[in-house]
Amino acid sequence: MRSIVMGLLAGALLAGCATGGANRAALQAEFNSTIPTCDSKEACDAMWEAAQLWIAKNSRLKIQTATNVLIETYGGGQNSAVLAMRATKEPAGGGKSRIVFDGGCNNMFGCVPNVFEAGVRFNKAVAATSQASP
Template sequence: MNKVLVATLCIVAAGCSTQGQVNPDVMQIATAPLTCTSKSQCDAWWQRAHTWVTAHSRYEVTSATDSLIQTAGPDGGNRALAFEITKAPNNDGTSTIGFAAHCDSALGCRPNPWEAGADFKQFVRGNTPGAASTSSSGHAAGTSGQSTSSPTGEPVSQ
């Protein structure tokens, strides 16, 4: 009986040892700035951002303005992502669209916030069909309520 318990605990521990790892290609896409260069491009990208959030959030959109798309949540202990998308004008006439995602679970978020960020940015740019964002690796990331900034300064939860 004890041998079975020890073997089971070892398997569970081994499964947890890879949690939080993100494919470097996904990380690169997720941290790349999302900068639109013209009003028409910014308007189109902002509409696509709203479409993506509406399709991928388990929470309702609570705010949708010309500079903010925000969902409710996260609920206590829930692994579902809450989103905050911002659009900020730059001095050179371009605008940068920021992406932030976080959950409130000690077990991590589902989907993985980095993968969700990469999917969001590809969809907004028009590089993917916008399939539902789920973690194909099954890896959870993050800790309860923790958000960090990417190397480009954009807030990204992990």
């Protein structure tokens, strides 16, 4: 009886890992497909301002650096699951730029929130700025 229970527990744990991996891959794909792009100085400036505002409102850490190409929060402490955030404005060719979100933490079990979940929310909020512009 004990071996059956242990087998069921091991199976449940393995299924949870498999589901988590599939979810992570789907989130990563959604994140990569929604990276905001701008094609004019006005649009890029508006999106960059939205990026800084989103990080300021959604990070549990203070912004450490904010320039015309980098926004970065302080890092979390040792073993912290708090997500440190970074956004960069990168040339994409043809006069376009991409606003790219990145993040990480110092916890082997992962960050809170998950970097790809936060990245998708960031991408959608920043991209909505360009859609709201005339």
